[in-house]
Amino acid sequence: MPKSIQSVQPPLKFIPQRLNRIVLQISQWLLPFFLRFRTRPWLVAGIVEIEAKNAEVLAQLYQQFQSGKVRFLLAFRHPEVDDPLCMFYLLSRIVPKVAKEKGIALQYPVHSHFLYDRGMTLWAGDWLGWFFSRMGGLPIRRGRRLDRQAIQTARELFANSGIPIAVAPEGGNNGHSQIVSPLEPGVAQLGFWCVEDLLKAQRSETVFIVPVSVQYRFVNPPWAKLHRLLRKLEIDSGLSVQSSDQLSGDQPQEIDYQRLCRLAEYVISEMEEFYRRFYHQHLPDTPELEIIERLHRLMDTGLKVTEQYFNIQSQGNFIDRCRRLEEVGWSYIYREDIADIHALPPFKRGLADWIAEEADLRMRHMRLVESFVAVTASYIQEQATAERFAETLLIIFDMLSRIGDRQKMPARPRLGWRKAQITIGEPISVSDRYFKSQGDRQASRQAVSQLTKNLKTELDQLIE
Known part of the structure; x- marks a missing residue:
């Protein structure tokens, strides 16, 4: 994840292969x-x-x-x-x-x-x-x-x-x-x-x-580390941490899955309100929808916010839309239409910096969506393995990290050999x-x- 961009950049040059x-x-x-x-x-x-x-x-x-x-x-x-x-x-x-x-x-x-x-x-x-x-x-x-x-x-x-x-x-x-x-x-x-x-x-x-x-x-399945990571995500998101006796289930996997669903629902609700209030998006309060349906609706909303800014049509699946937005965003930041950035007068340079910074901010909606393109409702339910828990928790970790620290993406926690x-x-x-x-x-x-x-x-x- 790159640092926050605050100024216009020169074009991205092709890097030829030079096998050594x-x-x-x-x-x-x-x-x-x-x-x-x-x-x-x-x-x-x-x-x-x-x-x-x-x-x-x-x-x-x-x-x-x-x-x-x-x-x-x-x-x-x-x-x-x-x-x-x-x-x-x-x-x-x-x-x-x-x-x-x-x-x-x-x-x-x-x-x-x-x-x-x-x-x-x-x-x-x-x-x-x-x-x-x-x-x-x-x-x-x-x-x-x-x-x-x-x-x-x-x-x-x-x-x-x-x-x-x-x-x-x-x-x-x-x-x-x-x-x-x-x-x-x-x-x-x-x-x-x-x-x-x-x-x-x-x-x-x-x-x-x-x-x-x-x-x-x-x-060795790192259930203890996964439990601690889940607790950290609850705290970082602002969700109260529940103890095991507040949840039903005989196995640690069952309890952690309930906590994971609770965390997912909370984060989705917060993001829905974020887009309603500050981006004026129409997201009806529909608690009867499944979590995955709400997630997909939220992903569509995040991409539309970026697509509307760049004035492009919503076409294709989530991956296709992310790819198109990345290229359009880069065209605002890495300017191929400017021969020499340093030769620009201060006024034009300021405008170019402004556009680059705003494009980078808009692209962050797309980056959030990009992390969730493969998430399904049944991935953990089909096999409640440590690997599947870890993959899902790390995706949520990435999302919260991108929002919580825009200047530096924290390294993912290492959960085990x-x-x-x-x-x-x-x-x-x-x-x-x-x-x-x-x-x-x-x-x-x-x-x-x-x-x-x-x-x-x-x-x-x-x-x-």
């Missing part, structure tokens, strides 16, 4: 440390073990890739910010180890290019752009209808680079290990473009998309689908849509 083997090697050496102690404060609970299922599939694909027989894209689930580190561990440690055990000869490096959100460098700093560039990463502006430079570069790398490419088809992390958000069509489209580019170059490689699932589990499980799915042949889809433009669009649906099904089935 020295940076890559050093990162591989430091990877176990990064996994355990990714953020401050030090000595926090991180990831202590990473397991991979069907890693031999990837080892074989890398061998075929290096032999010039196939091209492939890794389409990985993106539930949270630790996923890239886990994918890096998979490729740099697990796949080479499995290949050695199975007698599969691989050349160094076993690595991949990857797409990342350009906005990450805004809250993390310019150093992250430098680092990702040297690791082979490409920034993409998610809200743009067509980020031509990023897409063209990704297309070129997919067809011609000496290593594959990895993309999160959900477009961002949704905070849920066991829910796959709607997929964006970019991954499928890249696959078809790659086949097309190979045919034009009279090359015979087969193109695959490889679904990869990433999930997390606690080594975790294991990551990565599952490699069956590679999906894009080449076969390409030849079947030849005809008119409508057939091609349908093929991209169908491949996206099939990929979503495969990722859903990989969840355990």
Whole structure:
């Protein structure tokens, strides 16, 4: 989460990938440390073990890739910010180890290019752009209808680079290990473009998309820490803290679930009143509605407040609307229409700063909505696990933190040591689908849509 913006900024420049083997090697050496102690404060609970299922599939694909027989894209689930580190561990440690055990000869490096959100460098700093560039990463502006430079570069790398490419088809992390958000069509489209580019170059490689699932589990369920976190959220929100004897239920999970629902209802009620009173939004007091219905209505209201300010229509699902608002907001802040910000006279500079600051404030409504796009009413009810409780509480923590401290986003509490499980799915042949889809433009669009649906099904089935 970037700090509050109070002045106009220069345009966001594209950061070209400059894969550097020295940076890559050093990162591989430091990877176990990064996994355990990714953020401050030090000595926090991180990831202590990473397991991979069907890693031999990837080892074989890398061998075929290096032999010039196939091209492939890794389409990985993106539930949270630790996923890239886990994918890096998979490729740099697990796949080479499995290949050695199975007698599969691989050349160094076993690595991949990857797409990342350009906005990450805004809250993390310019150093992250430098680092990702040297690791082979490409920034993409998610809200743009067509980020031509990023897409063209990704297309070129997919067809011609000496290593594959990895993309999160959900477009961002949704905070849920066991829910796959709607997929964006970019991954499928890249696959078809790659086949097309190979045919034009009279090359015979087969193109695959490889679904990869990433999930997390606690080594020991941290129920005591979850209880304390829930209590902290109650206090921070202004809700009175209830003791266990005031609630019904025999198990700690049942009691905590009741407290979680009570907290959610309270926060939603407060936000409804906030939008009624200060943004003049029509939100009828309807206590008969389910919590999830009220949440969705509230999310729609928050997006409308921002859309009305930027004068854009409400189109698509919550994720689509968030992406469009991000790009429009950035156009007010990172001004491509100003050649030199410092050459502006004070009057025009003041106006530009004013617009940038107000745009940043309006976008904060969208950021709140963005955190809740995958929240469902039944996620915890279906399985009252520590993992699902933790994911839901951390989403609420993020929301309260964004509102409570606009200048600095507090680090998430580390609840306990975790294991990551990565599952490699069956590679999906894009080449076969390409030849079947030849005809008119409508057939091609349908093929991209169908491949996206099939990929979503495969990722859903990989969840355990």
